[in-house]
Amino acid sequence: MFTSVDDVSARLAETGYLASPAVATTVFLADRLGKPLLVEGPAGVGKTELAKAVAQVAGARLVRLQCYEGVDESRALYEWNHAKQLLRISAGRDETWDETRTDIFSEEFLLPRPLLTAIRGDDPKVLLIDETDKADVEVEGLLLEVLSDFQVTVPELGTITAARRPFVVLTSNASRELSEALRRRCLFLHIGFPDEELERRIVRLKVPGVDEALAASLVRVVGALRAMDLRKVPSVAETIDWARTLLALGADTLDENVVRDTLGVVLKHQEDVLKASAKLDLDAL
Amino acid sequence: MTADAATTDLAARLTGFVAALRAHGVRIGTGETVDAARAVAALGLADRAVLREGLAATLLHETGQRPVFDAVFDLYFPHAVGGPATEAADREELRDRLADALTADDRAMLARLAVEAVDGLGGYGGAPGSDGWSSYQTLERLRPQTLLARVRDELRARGAGAGFADRLLEDEIRRRIEAFRALVAAEARRRVAERRGREEIARRAVAPTADRVDFLYAGKDRLAELRRTVQPLARKLATRLAARRRRAARGSVDLRRTLRGSLSTGGVPMRPVLRRRRPARPELVLLCDVSGSVAGFSDFTMLLVQALHDQFTKVRVFAFVNRVDEVTGLLVHGAADPEGLSARIHGEAAVAAWHGSSDYGVALGEFAERYARTLTPRTTVFVLGDARTNRSDPNLPAVRAIARRCRRVHWLNPEPRAQWGTGDSAALAYADLVPMHECRTARQLGTLVERLLPV
Numbered sequence: 001m002f003t004s005v006d007d008v009s010a011r012l013a014e015t016g017y018l019a020s021p022a023v024a025t026t027v028f029l030a031d032r033l034g035k036p037l038l039v040e041g042p043a044g045v046g047k048t049e050l051a052k053a054v055a056q057v058a059g060a061r062l063v064r065l066q067c068y069e070g071v072d073e074s075r076a077l078y079e080w081n082h083a084k085q086l087l088r089i090s091a092g093r094d095e096t097w098d099e100t101r102t103d104i105f106s107e108e109f110l111l112p113r114p115l116l117t118a119i120r121g122d123d124p125k126v127l128l129i130d131e132t133d134k135a136d137v138e139v140e141g142l143l144l145e146v147l148s149d150f151q152v153t154v155p156e157l158g159t160i161t162a163a164r165r166p167f168v169v170l171t172s173n174a175s176r177e178l179s180e181a182l183r184r185r186c187l188f189l190h191i192g193f194p195d196e197e198l199e200r201r202i203v204r205l206k207v208p209g210v211d212e213a214l215a216a217s218l219v220r221v222v223g224a225l226r227a228m229d230l231r232k233v234p235s236v237a238e239t240i241d242w243a244r245t246l247l248a249l250g251a252d253t254l255d256e257n258v259v260r261d262t263l264g265v266v267l268k269h270q271e272d273v274l275k276a277s278a279k280l281d282l283d284a285l
Numbered sequence: 286m287t288a289d290a291a292t293t294d295l296a297a298r299l300t301g302f303v304a305a306l307r308a309h310g311v312r313i314g315t316g317e318t319v320d321a322a323r324a325v326a327a328l329g330l331a332d333r334a335v336l337r338e339g340l341a342a343t344l345l346h347e348t349g350q351r352p353v354f355d356a357v358f359d360l361y362f363p364h365a366v367g368g369p370a371t372e373a374a375d376r377e378e379l380r381d382r383l384a385d386a387l388t389a390d391d392r393a394m395l396a397r398l399a400v401e402a403v404d405g406l407g408g409y410g411g412a413p414g415s416d417g418w419s420s421y422q423t424l425e426r427l428r429p430q431t432l433l434a435r436v437r438d439e440l441r442a443r444g445a446g447a448g449f450a451d452r453l454l455e456d457e458i459r460r461r462i463e464a465f466r467a468l469v470a471a472e473a474r475r476r477v478a479e480r481r482g483r484e485e486i487a488r489r490a491v492a493p494t495a496d497r498v499d500f501l502y503a504g505k506d507r508l509a510e511l512r513r514t515v516q517p518l519a520r521k522l523a524t525r526l527a528a529r530r531r532r533a534a535r536g537s538v539d540l541r542r543t544l545r546g547s548l549s550t551g552g553v554p555m556r557p558v559l560r561r562r563r564p565a566r567p568e569l570v571l572l573c574d575v576s577g578s579v580a581g582f583s584d585f586t587m588l589l590v591q592a593l594h595d596q597f598t599k600v601r602v603f604a605f606v607n608r609v610d611e612v613t614g615l616l617v618h619g620a621a622d623p624e625g626l627s628a629r630i631h632g633e634a635a636v637a638a639w640h641g642s643s644d645y646g647v648a649l650g651e652f653a654e655r656y657a658r659t660l661t662p663r664t665t666v667f668v669l670g671d672a673r674t675n676r677s678d679p680n681l682p683a684v685r686a687i688a689r690r691c692r693r694v695h696w697l698n699p700e701p702r703a704q705w706g707t708g709d710s711a712a713l714a715y716a717d718l719v720p721m722h723e724c725r726t727a728r729q730l731g732t733l734v735e736r737l738l739p740v
C-alpha cells in the first residue's frame with residue numbers, strides 16, 4: 001500500500017490528516033507486517049480520523065464497529081434475519097422441514113455485521129473497531145478469534161476466510177485495560193497531543209480562515225492549558241473548535257477579553273475554567 | 286564490516302535490547318521480537334527516530350512502558366554523533382548557545398547541546414570522564430534554569446511576548462528547560478553505559494519506579510508522579526508509627542519500683558511495675574531549603590509531613606532560601622493543590638531577599654533568632670537541604686543554638702554521601718554537630734521518617 005514512511009505522511013496529508021512521525025511509521029509497519037493497529041490516546045487526538053484517512057488513501061471501504069457496553073456477537077459478527085426466515089417458513093408450506101431448514105440458513109438470510117463484512121468479499125477494506133475499551137470483556141475473545149485467523153465460522157454455513165485481509169485499526173481511550181492477549185496481536189501506537197508545530201498546521205488546514213499568527217497564539221494558550229492540572233485538558237478537537245469560534249466572532253488576535261469570553265469552548269468544566277482563568281491572570285469580569 | 290557481520294551485530298543488539306526491556310518488567314514474547322526484527326528490516330537504520338517508533342510499535346503494548354523503553358533505547362541505539370565539539374566545551378559559550386537554542390525552541394540543537402554539555406562539564410574523576418559522567422554535575426555547572434530571564438527578554442525583544450501570549454512565555458521556557466534537563470540525564474546515562482557495558486547499566490541506570498528516583502534528578506513529571514504517592518506513603522507510615530507507639534506505651538519494667546513493691550511480698554517481685562510513657566505526642570519543626578534543585582525534595586517532604594500531621598501535637602514548617610519564613614499555613618491550605626505548593630511558597634512567603642541563591646548561614650541565624658521560642662525539649666527538628674552554602678559562612682553557632690533548645694535535630698540531605706563536603710557543601714561541618722542522613726529518594730525518606738520520628 002505504501003512505499004515508505006514518508007509516502008505514508010504525504011498521502012495521509014492529501015486527505016487532510018497530518019501524521020506525526022510516530023503515526024506515519026506505525027501505519028507503514030501495520031501495512032507491511034499485516035498486523036492490526038491498536039491506537040490509544042486521549043479523546044480528540046485523531047484516532048478515529050486516522051482510520052478514515054487510511055481508508056481514503058487506500059481507496060478502501062471503511063467498515064466500522066462502534067463498541068459500547070453491551071455490544072455482542074449479533075451486533076459485531078452476524079445475525080440471522082429471523083423475520084425474513086419466518087416469512088420464508090410460512091411461505092413454503094409444502095416443503096419438507098429439511099429443505100426449509102437448508103434454505104433459511106443460507107447467505108440470503110444472513111445479516112452480516114462489521115466483523116463479518118470486513119472479511120467477506122475481495123475489495124480492499126479498512127476495519128475500524130472504535131472505542132474497543134467500551135465493549136465488555138467477552139467481546140475481546142471474539143475479536144481475538146477474528147483477528148488471529150481472519151476467519152469466522154458460522155455453524156450453519158461453514159467457515160468463511162478472508163480472501164483479502166482488511167487493514168485493522170482498533171482505538172481505545174484506555175478507560176479499561178484491554179487484555180494482554182489482544183494487545184499482543186496488535187502493533188501499538190500511542191497518539192498524544194501534537195507538538196506545537198504540528199498542531200499549528202492542523203489548525204491552519206482545518207480552519208483555513210485563521211492566519212498564522214492567530215493559530216500560533218491559540219496553540220500556545222492550549223499548550224499552557226495542557227500543562228495545568230485540569231479535570232479535562234483540551235484536545236486537538238477543542239483547538240479546532242476554538243479556532244472556528246474565533247473565526248466566527250471575527251477575532252483576529254487573542255486578547256484578554258477574547259480568551260475570557262471563549263474559554264468555555266476549550267474547557268468543559270466550570271472549575272477548569274476558573275482555575276485556568278486564575279493561572280492565565282484573566283481578571284474576573 | 287561485511288554485510289553478514291553487520292546483520293549479526295544488529296541481531297545481537299536487538300536481542301540485548303529486548304532482554305534489557307524484559308529486565309525492566311516489559312513483557313515481550315518471541316513473536317514480538319520477530320516482529321521487531323521485521324520492522325527493522327522494513328524501516329532500515331538510516332533514521333533513528335523512525336527506528337525508535339518502529340521498535341516501540343512492535344515491542345510495547347501500553348503507554349506506561351514508553352519512558353522505560355526510551356531510556357533503554359538510548360542505551361542500545363545511541364546517537365551516532367561523530368564526537369561532539371572536539372575542543373572542551375567552555376561553560377559560558379555553552380550557556381550562550383543553550384540560550385539561543387531555548388529561544389528558538391530548536392529541539393535538534395538542544396539534543397546536541399545536551400551531548401556537548403555532558404561531554405564538557407559532566408565528567409568526573411582524574412581526567413575528564415575517566416571515572417564517570419554525572420548529569421547532576423553537568424546541570425549544577427551549566428545551571429540552565431538561570432537562563433530563564435535572558436531567554437524571556439530575548440523572546441520579548443523578538444515580539445514573541447507581544448499581547449496576550451506574554452503571560453505564557455515564562456512557563457513555556459520552563460518547560461523547554463525541563464526537557465533539556467531530561468536530555469542531559471539521558472546522555473549521562475548513555476555515557477556511563479558505554480563505559481560499564483550496556484547490560485549492567487540497563488539494569489541499574491534506568492529508574493524503575495518513582496520512589497527510587499533521586500529527588501535531585503527527578504524532572505517535573507517524576508515529581509508529579511511522586512506527589513501522588515504521598516498519601517499512600519503517609520498511610521503506611523501512620524500505621525507503623527501507631528504500632529511503635531502502642532509498643533512504647535506498654536512501657537518497660539521499672540526495676541526500682543518493682544523491687545520496692547516486692548518488699549511486701551518478702552522480696553519476691555510479684556508484680557512488675559511498668560514505667561508509664563507520657564501519652565502526649567511529639568512536636569515537629571521542619572526547616573526546609575526551598576531553593577532551586579532541592580525544591581523537589583523539600584516539597585515532597587513537606588507534603589508528607591502535612592499528610593502525617595495528626596501524628597503530632599504540633600507541626601510547624603519553615604522555608605528558606607536566604608531568609609526564613611513560616612509556611613505552615615500555606616501547607617495546611619495547600620493540601621488540595623500540591624502542584625502549586627512551591628509557587629505559593631515563593632509567591633507568598635518571604636524566603637528570598639533580592640538574590641535567589643541559598644544562604645544557609647543567614648537563614649539558620651535568622652531562624653535561631655526569630656523562632657527560637659517555637660523550640661521546646663519536646664520538639665524534634667528536621668533540617669532539609671543539601672548544605673550548599675554558595676561559599677558563605679555556614680554559621681555553625683546557629684545550629685548549635687538550635688540543637689540546644691530542642692530534643693533532637695536531624696538533617697536530611699538529598700545529595701549522595703560521596704558529594705558531601707565537596708565544592709561549596711558545608712555538609713560535613715554540619716554533620717559534626719547534628720546527625721545528618723542521606724535522603725535521596727522517597728523510599729529512603731520513608732525509612733528515615735519511620736526510624737527517626739519520636740513517638
Ligand SMILES: Nc1ncnc2c1ncn2[C@@H]1O[C@H](COP(=O)(O)OP(=O)(O)OP(=O)(O)O)[C@@H](O)[C@H]1O
Pocket residue numbers: 016017018019020041042043044045046047048049050171173202236237240
Ligand atoms: N493529525 C490530525 N490531522 C488532522 N486532523 C486531526 C488530527 N488530529 C486530530 N484531528 C481532528 O481532531 C478531531 C478529533 O479527532 P477524532 O474524532 O479522530 O478523535 P479521537 O481520537 O477518535 O477521539 P475520541 O477518543 O473522542 O473518539 C477531528 O475533527 C480531526 O479532524
Ligand SMILES: [Mg+2]
Pocket residue numbers: 047048049130171
Ligand atoms: Mg474516536
